[in-house]
Amino acid sequence: MAAWTGNRHAASQPATDRRFAIRINVNIEAEMVDQGRRHCTVTLTNLSITGCRFETDQPLKLSAPVTLTIEGVDPIQGEIVWAEGKIVGCHFTEALSPTICNRIIRTLRQQQDQR
Numbered sequence: 404m405a406a407w408t409g410n411r412h413a414a415s416q417p418a419t420d421r422r423f424a425i426r427i428n429v430n431i432e433a434e435m436v437d438q439g440r441r442h443c444t445v446t447l448t449n450l451s452i453t454g455c456r457f458e459t460d461q462p463l464k465l466s467a468p469v470t471l472t473i474e475g476v477d478p479i480q481g482e483i484v485w486a487e488g489k490i491v492g493c494h495f496t497e498a499l500s501p502t503i504c505n506r507i508i509r510t511l512r513q514q515q516d517q518r
Contacts (some may be wrong), residue, residue: 412507424451424498431511434472445471452504453498454481454494463491475510476503 429449445457455471463469463483471479471493480496496502 412439417457425449426456427504427508429508429511431473431507433457435459435461436470438468438474447473448490450504450507452495452501454484454492456490456492458489459491460489465468468470469493473507476507479492508511 408463422454426449429450431450433447434442435445436442441461442460443461445459445461447457449456463486465483465486469481469483471481473504475478479499481493482496483491484494485492486493495513
């Protein structure tokens, strides 16, 4: 996985070495709006309190601000920090509270149980 390095991180440090929050594998559809106000559906594949990884067909620029909307949760502001093909890494502007993360995970489990 390629990592984008900006003024926040050392250039020689891979993305996996910079993570301090536990990431949970998920499969959640979310609506994304980029700075060009383009709307599209993305699939979150992992989530932590500080960011997420998602898949999209939409080309996104590094450092681009985005807004993610997940069912049952207020919109989440973030910034694209790396992209490799259709896989994108997003760092949240403000860390999610553990309560919000738990709500997202609980909603995901309920949706899976209904299938």
